[in-house]
Amino acid sequence: MNYWLLKSEPDVFSWDDLVKKGPSVWDGVRNYQARNNLKAMKKGDKALFYHSNIGREIVGIATITKPFFPDPTIDDERWVAVEVKAQKKFKNAVTLDTIKNTPALAKLPLVTHSRLSVMPVSELDFVLLCDMGGIVS
DNA sequence: GCCAACGTTGGC
DNA sequence: GCCAACGTTGGC
Numbered sequence: 001m002n003y004w005l006l007k008s009e010p011d012v013f014s015w016d017d018l019v020k021k022g023p024s025v026w027d028g029v030r031n032y033q034a035r036n037n038l039k040a041m042k043k044g045d046k047a048l049f050y051h052s053n054i055g056r057e058i059v060g061i062a063t064i065t066k067p068f069f070p071d072p073t074i075d076d077e078r079w080v081a082v083e084v085k086a087q088k089k090f091k092n093a094v095t096l097d098t099i100k101n102t103p104a105l106a107k108l109p110l111v112t113h114s115r116l117s118v119m120p121v122s123e124l125d126f127v128l129l130c131d132m133g134g135i136v137s
Numbered sequence: 138g139c140c141a142a143c144g145t146t147g148g149c
Numbered sequence: 150g151c152c153a154a155c156g157t158t159g160g161c
Binding site (some may be wrong): 007009029030033052053058096115117 | 152157158160
């Protein structure tokens with residue numbers, strides 16, 4: 001199993017929206033690196049759900065429910081989407097500030113490549129972040 | 138709301 | 150193929 005981190009602006013699509021909506025199409029990615037990460041996702045992979053701009057914190061874990069398929073929002077074969085659903089909400093959100101102040105997490109792409117919206121996370125980092133979020137992954 | 142970082146586009 | 154111009158992201 002692989003682990004990921006997905007960014008979303010909560011005023012566009014928040015964790016609560018994901019919970020409400022159930023399985024949701026993760027579309028609109030227009031960046032090759034992020035796209036390649038989407039393509040590497042498998043059903044059952046786990047993804048941390050991060051609120052960018054507002055909150056700037058990891059709020060929960062989502063599960064990949066469908067591997068990649070052509071992005072339905074654009075007529076261009078280059079871009080793909082996946083389907084995700086909410087799995088578990090963090091008891092306490094883990095803020096970007098906290099992550100930056102945690103030496104073990106200094107190499108997270110979230111810190112080093114702040115503009116990447118879909119990124120891989122190692123199993124070790126994933127488990128640590130879940131622990132910091134107050135839940136067992 | 139500003140702006141730095143960075144990705145993309147297009148002229149040459 | 151280079152690079153200037155431009156657009157977008159996201160932290161602050």
